[in-house]
Amino acid sequence: MAYYRRVGDVPPKRHTQHRDGDRLYYEELMGEEGFSSDSSLLYHRGLPSAIVDSRAWEPPDAATRPNHPLKPRHLRLHELFPKETWGTTDVVTGRRLILGNADVRLSYAVSTADSPLYRNATGDEIVYVESGEATVETVFGALEARSGDYVVIPTSTTHRWLPKGEGPLRAYVIEATGHVAPPKRYLSRYGQFLEHAPYCERDLHGPGEILRATGTDVEVLVKHRTSRGIDGTRLVYAEHPFDVVGWDGCLYPFTFSVHDFEPITGRVHQPPPVHQVFEGHNFVVCNFVPRKVDYHPLSIPVPYYHSNVDSDEIMFYCGGDYEARKGSGIGPGSVSVHPGGHPHGPQPGAYERSIGAEFFDELAVMVDTFRPLELGEGGLACEDPGYAWTWAGRRADGAK
Numbered sequence: 407m408a409y410y411r412r413v414g415d416v417p418p419k420r421h422t423q424h425r426d427g428d429r430l431y432y433e434e435l436m437g438e439e440g441f442s443s444d445s446s447l448l449y450h451r452g453l454p455s456a457i458v459d460s461r462a463w464e465p466p467d468a469a470t471r472p473n474h475p476l477k478p479r480h481l482r483l484h485e486l487f488p489k490e491t492w493g494t495t496d497v498v499t500g501r502r503l504i505l506g507n508a509d510v511r512l513s514y515a516v517s518t519a520d521s522p523l524y525r526n527a528t529g530d531e532i533v534y535v536e537s538g539e540a541t542v543e544t545v546f547g548a549l550e551a552r553s554g555d556y557v558v559i560p561t562s563t564t565h566r567w568l569p570k571g572e573g574p575l576r577a578y579v580i581e582a583t584g585h586v587a588p589p590k591r592y593l594s595r596y597g598q599f600l601e602h603a604p605y606c607e608r609d610l611h612g613p614g615e616i617l618r619a620t621g622t623d624v625e626v627l628v629k630h631r632t633s634r635g636i637d638g639t640r641l642v643y644a645e646h647p648f649d650v651v652g653w654d655g656c657l658y659p660f661t662f663s664v665h666d667f668e669p670i671t672g673r674v675h676q677p678p679p680v681h682q683v684f685e686g687h688n689f690v691v692c693n694f695v696p697r698k699v700d701y702h703p704l705s706i707p708v709p710y711y712h713s714n715v716d717s718d719e720i721m722f723y724c725g726g727d728y729e730a731r732k733g734s735g736i737g738p739g740s741v742s743v744h745p746g747g748h749p750h751g752p753q754p755g756a757y758e759r760s761i762g763a764e765f766f767d768e769l770a771v772m773v774d775t776f777r778p779l780e781l782g783e784g785g786l787a788c789e790d791p792g793y794a795w796t797w798a799g800r801r802a803d804g805a806k
Contacts, residue, residue, distance in 0.1 A: 408597030409607050414616040414652030424449050446655025452645035463638035465629050466501045470780035480793030481785050484739035487516035492574045496521035497567045503782025509688040513579040521567040527630040529582035533557040534771050538575035541568045546658045547613025559659045564647045584687040609666040612658050619648035669697035674705050692772040699766050708760040711751030717774045719744040726768035730756050734796045
């Protein structure tokens with residue numbers, strides 16, 4: 407993050423005694439890359455390392471299958487969670503893996519139930535709230551999340567999701583193996599957002615006050631790495647992890663609304679990097695928001711056909727009317743998978759229909775990866791088998 411924040415009660419000098427009368431608080435440094443990157447200091451009432459039990463926990467199914475034979479795919483995420491399941495799953499243990507590789511995993515969850523306390527020790531999480539509202543309670547304090555928010559949760563942050571309101575919480579989860587950050591080209595050499603950036607520090611909303619919880623023998627689900635891949639453990643803490651009296655630093659969870667992203671436009675069609683919002687190791691996250699489109703007198707506003715020879719392109723359609731995909735069956739809740747090695751672009755007729763358009767009312771989250779993505783069980787369960795043939799309108803064998 408590199409943007410300093412201070413919440414609650416902290417001493418004037420770090421690594422010095424912090425007391426409330428005779429009580430000595432315990433300082434915890436939470437930092438990335440072995441003391442060489444962003445960090446925060448948290449002050450606990452109890453020992454943050456005091457556990458009384460450790461047992462195996464089986465995280466949601468992380469098995470994947472290659473996209474072979476190679477083809478573009480359409481996944482219908484809204485088919486994965488019937489209404490009768492909303493109260494029996496949560497957005498941590500109920501996630502269904504859509505796509506994944508060694509760098510990033512994309513999952514989806516729909517729920518009205520509170521999640522258990524959870525910590526992802528494999529990397530940062532970006533959770534896009536497709537619809538619904540939730541309070542995200544964390545060791546740093548609480549965040550309020552609503553439709554259109556990205557919730558960015560640093561590695562190993564203990565937290566839980568508490569849906570609220572009438573509808574279910576629909577969450578599109580991007581789990582990194584490592585850390586995520588704003589694109590470097592948006593930042594000064596000291597980390598401040600530059601004037602050409604499509605968002606800035608004012609748009610990032612971290613915890614504003616301390617969250618206090620009490621209890622003993624408190625269970626936390628931890629996702630972590632082992633020699634066999636991603637695994638899980640149930641750690642039981644002697645005291646509730648939410649016992650922090652204050653913290654400060656540059657590492658903390660925050661929300662960012664897609665509606666605060668200011669689109670970059672031009673006279674002719676702009677490439678996807680202008681829509682970028684975050685970057686991680688071997689992947690980027692972009693968002694396509696309602697915007698004025700190309701204004702050259704001979705412009706073609708929808709994307710040109712393109713081969714991302716080094717990338718898989720994954721688009722999650724969140725709302726609006728996505729002009730380039732008309733006639734394909736894609737709508738809100740859809741995910742398109744356009745793999746490297748195959749050119750893709752607008753559906754038949756969209757190229758011509760877009761000429762003269764002045765505005766696109768669309769909302770989508772895109773993840774581009776630099777290693778091939780494989781299909782998870784959730785992706786396989788909701789695939790539209792006819793999507794790959796929609797450009798030609800037929801299959802070679804005459805089947806629909």
